[in-house]
Amino acid sequence: MAAQSTIRSSRLGRMAAFAGTGARVGINYLKHYGQRSIGSGVDENDLHERNAEAVYKTFSELKGGPLKLAQMLSIDHNLLPAAYAGQFAKAQYSAPPLSYPLVARTFRREMGRGPLEVFETFCESAAHGASIGQVHKATRDGRDFAVKVQYPGVAESLRSDLRIVKPIALQVIGLRERDVENYFREVETRLLEETDYTLELERSMELSRASSHLEGVSFPRYFPEYSCRRILTMEWIDGLTLDRFAKGPADQAERDRVGQALWDFYEFQIHTLQLFHADPHPGNFLVSPPGLTVLDFGCTKKIETLFYRRHFRFLDERLLGDRDALEEALVDLGILLPGDADASRARIRDLCAASIAILARPFRDGFFDFSDPSFMRSIYDLGEQNRRDDSLRGLRGQRGSPDSIYVNRAYFGLYSLLSAIGARVKTRLPAWLAT
Amino acid sequence: MENKEKLLAGFRDHMGRHGHPPASVPALCETLGVAERDFYLEFGSLEALESSFWEDLVAKTVTAVEEGPEWQGFGARQRLLAFLFAFLEKSLDVRTVLLFRFRSVSPLCNPEWLRGMERRFKEWASDLVAHASATGEIADRGRLSGLYPAAFYLHLRAVIDFNVKDTSMRYERSDAFVEKSTHLAFDLLRTQAIDSAFDLLRFFAPWGHRAG
Numbered sequence: 001m002a003a004q005s006t007i008r009s010s011r012l013g014r015m016a017a018f019a020g021t022g023a024r025v026g027i028n029y030l031k032h033y034g035q036r037s038i039g040s041g042v043d044e045n046d047l048h049e050r051n052a053e054a055v056y057k058t059f060s061e062l063k064g065g066p067l068k069l070a071q072m073l074s075i076d077h078n079l080l081p082a083a084y085a086g087q088f089a090k091a092q093y094s095a096p097p098l099s100y101p102l103v104a105r106t107f108r109r110e111m112g113r114g115p116l117e118v119f120e121t122f123c124e125s126a127a128h129g130a131s132i133g134q135v136h137k138a139t140r141d142g143r144d145f146a147v148k149v150q151y152p153g154v155a156e157s158l159r160s161d162l163r164i165v166k167p168i169a170l171q172v173i174g175l176r177e178r179d180v181e182n183y184f185r186e187v188e189t190r191l192l193e194e195t196d197y198t199l200e201l202e203r204s205m206e207l208s209r210a211s212s213h214l215e216g217v218s219f220p221r222y223f224p225e226y227s228c229r230r231i232l233t234m235e236w237i238d239g240l241t242l243d244r245f246a247k248g249p250a251d252q253a254e255r256d257r258v259g260q261a262l263w264d265f266y267e268f269q270i271h272t273l274q275l276f277h278a279d280p281h282p283g284n285f286l287v288s289p290p291g292l293t294v295l296d297f298g299c300t301k302k303i304e305t306l307f308y309r310r311h312f313r314f315l316d317e318r319l320l321g322d323r324d325a326l327e328e329a330l331v332d333l334g335i336l337l338p339g340d341a342d343a344s345r346a347r348i349r350d351l352c353a354a355s356i357a358i359l360a361r362p363f364r365d366g367f368f369d370f371s372d373p374s375f376m377r378s379i380y381d382l383g384e385q386n387r388r389d390d391s392l393r394g395l396r397g398q399r400g401s402p403d404s405i406y407v408n409r410a411y412f413g414l415y416s417l418l419s420a421i422g423a424r425v426k427t428r429l430p431a432w433l434a435t
Numbered sequence: 436m437e438n439k440e441k442l443l444a445g446f447r448d449h450m451g452r453h454g455h456p457p458a459s460v461p462a463l464c465e466t467l468g469v470a471e472r473d474f475y476l477e478f479g480s481l482e483a484l485e486s487s488f489w490e491d492l493v494a495k496t497v498t499a500v501e502e503g504p505e506w507q508g509f510g511a512r513q514r515l516l517a518f519l520f521a522f523l524e525k526s527l528d529v530r531t532v533l534l535f536r537f538r539s540v541s542p543l544c545n546p547e548w549l550r551g552m553e554r555r556f557k558e559w560a561s562d563l564v565a566h567a568s569a570t571g572e573i574a575d576r577g578r579l580s581g582l583y584p585a586a587f588y589l590h591l592r593a594v595i596d597f598n599v600k601d602t603s604m605r606y607e608r609s610d611a612f613v614e615k616s617t618h619l620a621f622d623l624l625r626t627q628a629i630d631s632a633f634d635l636l637r638f639f640a641p642w643g644h645r646a647g
Contacts, residue, residue: 101516102614104505108524109605116504124505152607152614 097134100124103149110228118226119145128283132195132298137236144236145223148197152230155195186402190278194298197232204234204297210273216261216291237295239288246282246420259370259423261292266414270407271312271430275302278406280413282420301406309432311407314356315363316433326353335400358382359411362427371422376415438469439477443488445469450532456481482547490551492529496522497559511567512621515587518559519594519613523606526598537599542592553588560584573624579633583624590620 103124107115115122119138126134133150193199201222208219226233240248245258262285269276277284279299286293303311310332319325327349330336336348358378362368418425428434445467449457457463460481464471478484500506500514500521509517526533540546545553564583567573573583593616598609623629 099513099516099614099618100505101509101513101520102610104517105520105524105610108520109607109610114503124508152610153603156603156608 097126097129098149098151102152103134103136106149106152106230110230115147119147122147138233145226146220146234146236147226148232148234150195150197150230155192182402183405186405190299190301190406193300196229197227198229200298201227201232203300207269207273207275207277207297207300208294211265211268214261214264214268216257217265218290218293220293220295234295237286237288237293239286239293241283242285242287242417243282243420245287246417246422250287252422252424255371255421255423256425258287258292259418259421260425262414262417262421262423263425263427265292265294266410267428270303270410274305274308275300276406276410278410280410280417282417285417299406301403301410303403303407307401307403311401311404312430312433315360315429317360317364320353320356323349333401333404337399355382362415362425363429366426366428367424368427369424370415370418371424373419376419379412379415438473441467441469442474442477442484443491446484446488447529447532450535454535456485485548486551488532488551489549490555492525493522493552493555493559496525497555499525510570511563511572512617514563514566515621516613516617519591519617520610522591523594523598523609523613526595533595534599537595542589542596556588556591557584560587563587567624572621574630576630579629586620590616 104114107113107118111118115136115138119140121139123137125136127137127146128135132154133148136147136149138145138147201224204219205222205224208222211217212219220234220237223233223235242258250258266276266280277294277297277299278301279296284294284296286295310329313319313329319329327336327345330349330352331338335352336345340348358375361375362370442463445463446457449463449466460474461471463469463481464474478487496518500517503517506514506517536548561584564573564580564587568575568580594609594613597612598606601609601612603609
C-alpha cells in the first residue's frame with residue numbers, strides 16, 4: 001500500500017518539484033558539456049535521454065494535468081525530440097494507486113452509497129491506472145463491470161498545474177510562449193473536459209452508437225445508472241492492450257485485421273463524423289477474440305467542416321506540385337502569415353511540402369505496409385530535422401490552427417500504433433478528394 | 436427526546452444561528468423549555484456540554500466506520516483513512532458549527548471544549564496503534580509509542596483545519612489532503628526516519644556529552 005505518498009499536494013510542493021527538474025536538467029547539461037570538453041564523445045542523444053528521464057520523473061510524480069500534458073506533447077513529433085517521446089509515452093502506466101478508503105469515500109461523496117452498496121463485489125485494488133483515475137473490477141447480477149474512479153481534486157489543480165508547467169515545458173522544448181499560446185489553451189480545454197465523466201459518458205455512448213456498424217470494432221456497454229461526475233462504469237472486457245498484442249505472437253493475418261479495424265475506425269470518425277477519439281494510446285484499445293475494443297473516450301475532439309477541408313486538402317497530390325496553390329492553402333490554414341518575407345515563405349513552404357509528402361504516404365496507393373520501420377523512422381527524422389533547424393526556430397508569430405493539435409495527435413498516434421502492430425492496411429482518400 | 440440530545444441539538448442550533456455559544460445555562464434552557472436542574476443532571480457546565488458535542492461527533496464516526504462491511508479486512512492505514520473520510524462526511528451535518536469554532540483555533544492549541552473529542556479520539560487511536568503494531572505497519576518504539584495517539588490527534592486537527600479553509604467543490608481537496616498526509620504519516624512511522632531523527636536530537640541534547 002505505498003499509494004500516493006509522493007504526489008505533491010500544495011502548489012508550493014509542485015513548484016518545488018518543477019524547480020527540482022529544472023536543476024536536474026541543468027545538471028545534465030553541465031555533465032554533458034563537461035564530458036564534451038574533456039572529449040569523451042557523448043552525443044546529444046544521450047543528453048536528451050537523460051533530460052527526458054528527469055522531466056518524466058517529475059511529470060509522473062505530479063499526475064493529473066502535467067501528466068496529460070506530457071502525454072499530449074509526447075505524441076507531437078514536431079514539438080519533442082524522439083527521446084522525450086519515449087519517456088513520456090510510459091506515463092499512462094506508472095500512476096500509483098488510490099487507497100481503497102478514498103475510492104469508497106468518492107462513491108459516498110458522489111453517489112451517496114458505498115461501492116458495496118452499489119455492486120455485489122468490488123475489488124479493493126485497482127486493475128489498472130489511468131492518468132487521472134484508476135479502474136476497479138466489480139460485479140453485480142452475474143455481470144462484470146469496469147469502474148473508473150477519478151482522483152479527487154484533479155479538476156481543481158489542473159489549471160494551476162498548467163500555469164506552472166507551461167514555462168518549464170516551453171523552456172525544455174525551446175519555444176516562445178506567445179507563439180504557442182493558443183495551443184496551450186486548446187490543450188487546457190481538452191484536459192478540463194477529461195475530468196468530467198458525465199461528458200465522457202455522453203460522448204462514449206454517442207460515438208459508439210454512431211460507429212456501431214464498423215466491422216471488427218466494438219465498444220463496451222456503458223451504465224449511466226452507476227456513473228456520475230467522478231465515476232464512470234462500463235462493461236468489463238477481457239483482452240490484451242494493443243501494445244501487448246503487438247509484442248505477442250499474433251500472426252500477420254490477425255495483425256492486418258486488427259490494424260484494418262483501427263484504420264477504419266479513425267477514417268470514419270475523422271472524415272465522416274468529424275468528431276473523434278483523440279487519445280490513440282495503446283492502453284485505450286483492447287484486442288479480444290471478437291476484435292478490437294475501443295475504451296476511454298475521455299479525450300474527444302470535434303472539428304468544423306471549414307477547418308476539416310482546409311486541413312485535409314493537403315492529401316491532394318496535385319497540390320504538392322503546384323507552388324502557388326500550396327502557398328495559398330498554407331495561408332488559409334494560418335501556417336504562412338501575410339507578413340512573412342519571401343525567403344522564409346519559401347522555406348516554410350518547402351518544409352511543409354516535405355512533411356506532407358511523408359505524412360500522406362499511407363493514402364497514396366490504396367494500400368500501406370506499416371510494418372516497414374523506415375516509415376516511422378522518416379517521421380521522427382523529419383521532426384528531429386525541424387527541431388534542429390535554426391531558421392525555423394527564428395520564426396515568430398502564432399502559426400497554424402490549434403485544432404490541428406488533436407488531428408495530428410490522432411494521426412500520429414494511429415501511425416505509431418499501426419507500426420507497432422506491423423499491420424498492412426487498405427487505405428483510401430476521402431471521397432471528396434478522390435475524384 | 437431525552438434531555439441530553441435536546442440540549443446538544445439546542446447547542447448546535449444556537450451556534451448556527453448566533454455564531455457563538457449560548458451566553459448562559461438559563462438562556463439555553465429557556466429557549467429549549469428544559470429545567471435548569473435537568474441541565475446540570477446531564478452536564479456540569481456549558482463547556483462540558485460543548486465538549487460532549489464534539490466527543491459525540493467522534494463517537495458517531497467510530498460507530499459508522501466500524502459497522503462498514505470492509506472494516507475487518509482493513510489494515511491500520513486503511514482504518515485511519517476510513518475514519519478520517521467518515522469524519523469529514525459526518526462533520527457536514529454540523530458544518531456551520533465547525534466553521535465558527537475551528538476557523539479561529541490553531542490545530543496546536545487545545546481549549547477546554549475540545550477535551551472530550553481529544554479523549555475519545557485518543558482512545559480510538561490507541562486501539563489503532565495496537566492494531567498497527569500487530570500487523571507490523573508501524574514499528575514498536577517502546578515508550579515513544581505512547582506518543583502515537585497524540586500524533587494522530589494532531590493529524591486529525593490538521594485535517595479539520597484544512598477542511599474549514601477548503602473552498603473546492605464538495606471539499607475534494609480535503610479528501611486529497613487526508614489521503615496524502617495519512618500515507619506520509621504511515622510511511623514515516625514504518626521506516627527508521629523517526630528513530631534517526633530522535634537519535635540526532637539525542638546527539639545534540641546537552642546530556643549527550645556526558646555519555647561519551
